[in-house]
Amino acid sequence: MSQGATIKDVAQKARVSEATVSLVLNNKASIREETRQRVLKAIQQLNYHPRHVARGLASRKSGNIGFILTDDHFSRAEPFYTKIFLGTEFESRKYQYYILLTTIPRAFHIETDLPRFLRDRNVDGVLLAGHVPTALSEHVLQLKMPHVFIDFSPRHKQGNVVMMDNLLGATLAVRHLIDLGHHRIAFIGGDITHPSIAKRLEGYQQALLEAQLPIADELIESAESDTAPEDGLRATEKLLSRRAPFTALFAANDAMAIGAMQCLQKHGKQIPAKVSIVGFDDIEAGAHTQPPLTTIRVDKEELGAVALRRLMEMIETKKELPGKVFTPVELVVRQSTAPPAGATNGKLVSAISTGKYNIDQG
Amino acid sequence: MSQGATIKDVAQKARVSEATVSLVLNNKASIREETRQRVLKAIQQLNYHPRHVARGLASRKSGNIGFILTDDHFSRAEPFYTKIFLGTEFESRKYQYYILLTTIPRAFHIETDLPRFLRDRNVDGVLLAGHVPTALSEHVLQLKMPHVFIDFSPRHKQGNVVMMDNLLGATLAVRHLIDLGHHRIAFIGGDITHPSIAKRLEGYQQALLEAQLPIADELIESAESDTAPEDGLRATEKLLSRRAPFTALFAANDAMAIGAMQCLQKHGKQIPAKVSIVGFDDIEAGAHTQPPLTTIRVDKEELGAVALRRLMEMIETKKELPGKVFTPVELVVRQSTAPPAGATNGKLVSAISTGKYNIDQG
DNA sequence: TTGAAAGCGCTAACAC
DNA sequence: GTGTTAGCGCTTTCAA
Numbered sequence: 195m196s197q198g199a200t201i202k203d204v205a206q207k208a209r210v211s212e213a214t215v216s217l218v219l220n221n222k223a224s225i226r227e228e229t230r231q232r233v234l235k236a237i238q239q240l241n242y243h244p245r246h247v248a249r250g251l252a253s254r255k256s257g258n259i260g261f262i263l264t265d266d267h268f269s270r271a272e273p274f275y276t277k278i279f280l281g282t283e284f285e286s287r288k289y290q291y292y293i294l295l296t297t298i299p300r301a302f303h304i305e306t307d308l309p310r311f312l313r314d315r316n317v318d319g320v321l322l323a324g325h326v327p328t329a330l331s332e333h334v335l336q337l338k339m340p341h342v343f344i345d346f347s348p349r350h351k352q353g354n355v356v357m358m359d360n361l362l363g364a365t366l367a368v369r370h371l372i373d374l375g376h377h378r379i380a381f382i383g384g385d386i387t388h389p390s391i392a393k394r395l396e397g398y399q400q401a402l403l404e405a406q407l408p409i410a411d412e413l414i415e416s417a418e419s420d421t422a423p424e425d426g427l428r429a430t431e432k433l434l435s436r437r438a439p440f441t442a443l444f445a446a447n448d449a450m451a452i453g454a455m456q457c458l459q460k461h462g463k464q465i466p467a468k469v470s471i472v473g474f475d476d477i478e479a480g481a482h483t484q485p486p487l488t489t490i491r492v493d494k495e496e497l498g499a500v501a502l503r504r505l506m507e508m509i510e511t512k513k514e515l516p517g518k519v520f521t522p523v524e525l526v527v528r529q530s531t532a533p534p535a536g537a538t539n540g541k542l543v544s545a546i547s548t549g550k551y552n553i554d555q556g
Numbered sequence: 557m558s559q560g561a562t563i564k565d566v567a568q569k570a571r572v573s574e575a576t577v578s579l580v581l582n583n584k585a586s587i588r589e590e591t592r593q594r595v596l597k598a599i600q601q602l603n604y605h606p607r608h609v610a611r612g613l614a615s616r617k618s619g620n621i622g623f624i625l626t627d628d629h630f631s632r633a634e635p636f637y638t639k640i641f642l643g644t645e646f647e648s649r650k651y652q653y654y655i656l657l658t659t660i661p662r663a664f665h666i667e668t669d670l671p672r673f674l675r676d677r678n679v680d681g682v683l684l685a686g687h688v689p690t691a692l693s694e695h696v697l698q699l700k701m702p703h704v705f706i707d708f709s710p711r712h713k714q715g716n717v718v719m720m721d722n723l724l725g726a727t728l729a730v731r732h733l734i735d736l737g738h739h740r741i742a743f744i745g746g747d748i749t750h751p752s753i754a755k756r757l758e759g760y761q762q763a764l765l766e767a768q769l770p771i772a773d774e775l776i777e778s779a780e781s782d783t784a785p786e787d788g789l790r791a792t793e794k795l796l797s798r799r800a801p802f803t804a805l806f807a808a809n810d811a812m813a814i815g816a817m818q819c820l821q822k823h824g825k826q827i828p829a830k831v832s833i834v835g836f837d838d839i840e841a842g843a844h845t846q847p848p849l850t851t852i853r854v855d856k857e858e859l860g861a862v863a864l865r866r867l868m869e870m871i872e873t874k875k876e877l878p879g880k881v882f883t884p885v886e887l888v889v890r891q892s893t894a895p896p897a898g899a900t901n902g903k904l905v906s907a908i909s910t911g912k913y914n915i916d917q918g
Numbered sequence: 919t920t921g922a923a924a925g926c927g928c929t930a931a932c933a934c
Numbered sequence: 935g936t937g938t939t940a941g942c943g944c945t946t947t948c949a950a
Binding site for chain 2 (some may be wrong): 919920921922923925926927928
């Protein structure tokens, strides 16, 4: 266990004090270049690596970040949060920080399910990904521990949130349909109480307004309670039963879009010949549907990386970073969208990127 | 940061020395019950939680376990390794240990991609899940760091391995088909160099031998290089082209089984009326195929938990634990299997559990 | 059964 | 610029 050189060995070898080695290590004070080189050389020769725990104790920091999400989010088939985590973990390497990933049950009880690292004070800050229980987020606030919410915005709190740009994404999706020549564009979305879904509906409406197209209630179906393929299927079924014609459909996410495709195909409506479809999220399954799904791509790794950077900044400056950050989204055009039957002037559109991070749009 | 009671506060409040508090905490020496209670009470009153880093420095342990897997394994759509990790993380709580999850690229270079915690000595042991590069496993061996391989057995090393019971699982699958009355049972499997796949083929053969059925080469197709649905589809296509009749098919995993189903259905062979199919792994998609897939279930969380327990034992005893451990598997009967057309005496079979952990079978 | 004291390997004031 | 001196909050001998 105790194998490996310590700072003491380095100090001796370089004929300086331990303090100097520490200063070089953390390039704190200005050190004469010559001594710096001597220390660096000793470090290399001894293959010295600072012990993370020792550093933690002395600096009164743990050097760890907690990453919390509910177990169902994590073990879901679509590796959405997994990729966010990956982005976080990768970014954390630049800061010499470690990520402690833990899941909490969906039915969260604060007495039994509170992540240990919160009690142990074994993290300097936490990342909360996806929908987390209010009891937990309130506890974190109360601890006054630096934190960032990812892809979720708790009701009782503004700020410290990193999300994908739902509003812009939805707008891009619907604009794409409009550009193709569609006028009657339907929307399906479940769990409309979820802030992300609500924003996507808002984007849909906004794009229609922009184009001076009417917002027709009979083309909006958002009563389902979840956003799985089955919900998409049911929502589309309802839409069809209203007999209000539409040539395109924007689904609040790819999962629902896939359900919608099944429903439409069952009814003999070819995609995109009869109905164009756009989804949201760019999940893997969407690339393998027949036809492949046009969608809005979200950079999950970037979401995780941005959140970590903000958190590190908060930890270093000991200040809250006000505002939400929205990470870019982009339109990915595949084969599920085309000009409506009989259209004359559908513009040709290719993948559109979206500029940079927008702050505080929400 | 420095908020929170320390051992000193507890000692004062309980009118004992810090050493005594420590002893109570780790119930090391025999402490008089009365003092123990006094200490415990003080701990509660002060809501004391030992600082993880301080403990680590003093005990010369990090209190962390590293969990290493390749990034493609981790972000794969089927949350196989994710669930293994979940099992590990959950189990680690009992030991007051934290898991440091890190991914390595598939194209691993030891100079640039070696997990930091190995350099920092920030873990007391490591778990390596799935196929990991030889360069890495050799480095770990060389560090003499306690380690357990999960679902993978490096060529250069026996022991310290936890796997699902591939041999038994395959045997159960094929026995099930035999019990239903099948005699002509095909096998498809890709990447036969992978130890797990090889074991499954072995189990297939063993079950046939047991039942005194011939092992027919023309019913075995294992030339594909991977085990994805496409490979299953191709393998089945080859099988059919040989015109050797079969009434049942055992696929080396569910992914291939799904591909096989597509192929057979395309050729108008109804499942299970014309051909029965059994897969392996019990992935989620298998429950939603038409018909739902009979398969071999693997308890992924348990796999992770068992691996952690073994690792902890190695850390505590400072000894290697020789031998491989095989975690149980069970047959899950769904609708993709039935007696062959015209069968008279297919036994009715329900889910069969498999007894307990077998050591060193492989 | 308990306490005193040393020390784990590093950082952080404050001198010089 | 660099060294000295204290710790950080625990565990761990070794005595008593």
